[in-house]
Amino acid sequence: MNKNRYESVNPIRRIPLYLKIKLRNREDLPMIKFAFVGFRHRHIFAAYKIIAAHPNAEILGGFEADEEAKKAAVAELGVHFTYNTYEELLADPAVDAVTIGDYYGIRGQRAIQALKAGKHVFTDKPLCISIAELDEIEKLSKEKGLKVAWMRDVRHSPRAAVVREAIQNGEIGKVHQICFTGQHPMLYKRGRPDWYFEEGKHGGTINDIAIHGIDVIEYFMDSRLKRVIGARSWNAFATETPCFKDASQFIIEMTDGAMVMADVSYAAPNSCGFKLPFYWRTTIWGTKGVIEYGPATPNSYMIARDGDSGLEEVPVPKAIVVDGEHNLGSVDVFIDEVGKPGVFAVTQSCLNSTRDTLLVQAIADKCD
DSSP states (O other): OOTTTTTTOOOOSOOOHHHHHHSOOOTTSOOEEEEEEOOOSHHHHHHHHHHHHOTTEEEEEEEOSOHHHHHHHHHHHOOOOOOSSHHHHHTOTTOOEEEEOSOHHHHHHHHHHHHHTTOEEEESSOSOSOHHHHHHHHHHHHHHTOOEEEOOTTTTSHHHHHHHHHHHTTTTOSEEEEEEEOOOBOOTTTTSOGGGGSTTSSOOHIIIIIHHHHHHHHHHHTOOEEEEEEEEEEOSSOTTOTTOOOEEEEEEEETTSOEEEEEOOSOBOTTTGGGSTTTTEEEEEETTEEEEEOTTSTTEEEEEETTOSSOEEEEOOOOOEETTTEESHHHHHHHHHHTSTTOOHHHHHHHHHHHHHHHHHHHHHHTO
C-alpha cells in the first residue's frame, strides 16, 4: 500500500456551512474512517456529503468500476478513487466502515464481502435483494459484532418522530388501517440509471421504494410484518424493458393487527412526478382519529380527532436536508452505534425492515 495514499484526499470541495453547524461533534465517539464502493445512484452522493461534513467521520477514498459513474463522482464531489479494486479497499486496515452505492443487485455481495473483511456497512437502500443475502449479512453482523445500516430518510425525519409520538400517546387511538403511496416518475432514458432496466440489477419495486414505508410503519407502531395478504409486481409503464416490473401493490397485516395497503409504482408523470402530492402520501386511521402527511405539507402533518370540527395542521421542526430530500439522521445514528460496542438497535431495526420488505417482494414476484 502507498503510505501517501491519503495525503491528497480532500473528500468534497465545498461542504455546506449548515451541515458543519448541525452535525455535532461527539467527544465520546471515536473517529470513524469510511471508504466508498459504487456511485451508481444519486442517493449515495448525499451520503458522501453528509459523511464528509461529519466531525466524527473521515473519508479515505473509494472504488468505482464504472468509468462514467467515476467521472460524475469526481466532477461533483471531488472523490479520490484511492483503490484500484474492491479487494484492495477491503484489505486496507485503516478502513472502519464501507459505504455502498453500487447497483442494487450487487449490494448484498458487497456487504457480505465487507463484513467478512471486518468492516461495518452503511449503504443506500436497499441493502440487498434476496433473503439468502440478508441471512448471511445478519449472521456475519452478529458473529463479528459489526454494525449495518441503510439510508432511512423517512424514519429519521423530524416529522416521523412527531407522528410516532402522537401515535404512541394514543392521540388517534388504536391504529387499524394504514395506506401509503410512493409514486415515482419513471424517467426512462431521462436521468434514471440504465442499470435499473437491466435483468437482475434492480431487485423489485417494493424492495426499492416500499422499504421506506414499511420501515417507518414499524417505527411508528413498534410492530413487524405478520403476514402478506396479497402482493403483485408487474410491468406496466416501461414496456421497452419487460423485465422491469415498475408497478407494485400489496396488502399486509402487522403483528399488532393493523392492516397496511400500499401502491409503489413508477406511474407519476416524468415532468412533475416528484412535485405531486401523491409522492409519499401516508394516511393512518385509528379508533379515535386519523393522521395524514405528504409532500404538500413538508413541515407539518394533518390530524383529525373524534370530536374535532375538522383537520388540524400540526407544525413540526423543519428538516435539514441534502440534495433536496436526504436528512442527516441516518449517518448520525450509524456513527453513534459504530462507536458503541455491543449496541445493535439501529442495526437490528434496519435488518428487520429489510427482511419484512423482501418477504413482501418475494410474494409479489410470484403473482405476476
